[in-house]
Amino acid sequence: MTLHLARLPIDLPALARAAGERGWTRGSRATFDEGRALHHLLGETFGPGVLQPFRLIVAPRARTGTLWAYTEANAATLLETAKMVALSEAAEAALPLSRLATKTLPDVAAPGRRLGFDIRLRPVVRLASDIETPADRNKGRRHGFKAGAEIDAFLATALRNPDRNAMGDTDRSRETVYAAWLADRLAGAAEIEDIRLASFRRRLAARGDGRGVEGPDAILHGTLTVREPDAFRDRLRRGVGRHKAFGFGMLLLRPPGRPVPRS
Incomplete structure (x- = not known):
């Protein structure tokens, strides 16, 4: 499999107009x-x-x-496909195809290879069992979140460890919880050497029915070491975690950081 890195500038006002044309911002809690x-x-x-x-x-x-993406097709193949498609004026303005570019990625998945990374994630978990919140307990309600609910991984950790002071511990900080979440999803493919939470916000995400679903939006920077080449290639091609189809989970590669001293 040959993997290409694609780059395409995006006009945000035109993208919003194209979304409005298709009714993607409708709903009681709609959001662009x-x-x-x-x-x-x-x-x-x-x-x-x-x-x-x-x-x-x-x-x-x-x-x-700027849109970055991984693809198995080069620019010529992508543009050939796009020629057959009828797009609205707003969509054509949002995606200026004449400026689409791709480059072939070298095979970086050698065992022991150190790589820097930059990844945007929606670090959520599906609950295996109900979790009661302190507010629910105080008001005599039964549940805060039911089994099967998708919630912030940090919130799930906090609710299972209701002592507020405990969540200030280094082992249970938001950065540490998200780092462990990512490490679980890279297990067997790569080992994280160092990591930091570069940014975090809570954000509404619109999905198929038009509702806005609130959740975490985190960017993590760090350095990893490739352990299993085929598994690592799979993570690059498919992305990491949930909501990969909506702009999350792409492992952008960077030069590696300095090796972390081992005590």
């Missing part, structure tokens, strides 16, 4: 979700999942961003 809009437009233009996983990077207050 760039990830959802790109998921649909990229699928309509190049085929479902062809540019996936992807990551939209936007500078503060900018009206344009």
Whole structure:
């Protein structure tokens, strides 16, 4: 499998107009979700999942961003497919295909290879059992979250460890919880050497029925070591974690950091 890294500038106002044309912002808690809009437009233009996983990077207050994505198709193949597709004026403005570029990635998945990474995640877990919140207990209600609910991994840890002071411990900080969440999903493919939480916010994400679903939006930077080449290639191609179709889970590779001293 040959993997390509694709780059495409995105016009954000045009993307919002294209989302409005298709009714992707309707609903009682509707929100303009760039990830959802790109998921649909990229699928309509190049085929479902062809540019996936992807990551939209936007500078503060900018009206344009840059889409990065992994794909098995090169630019010529992608553009050939796009020629057959009828797009609205807003969609064409949002995706200026004349500026699409790809480059072939070298095979970096050698055992012991150290790589820097930058990844945007929605670190959520599905509950195997009900969790009661302190507020529910105080008000005599039965449950805070039922089994099967998808919630923030840090919130799940906090609710299972209700002592507030305990969550201030280094072993249970948000950064540590998210680092462990990522390490679990890279297990067998790569080992994390060092990691930091570069940014975090809670954000509404619009999904198929138009509702806004709140959840964590975290960016982690760090260095990893490849352990199993085939498994690592699979993580690169498929992405990491849930919501990969909406702009999460793409392992952007960077130069590795300095080795961490071993005590």
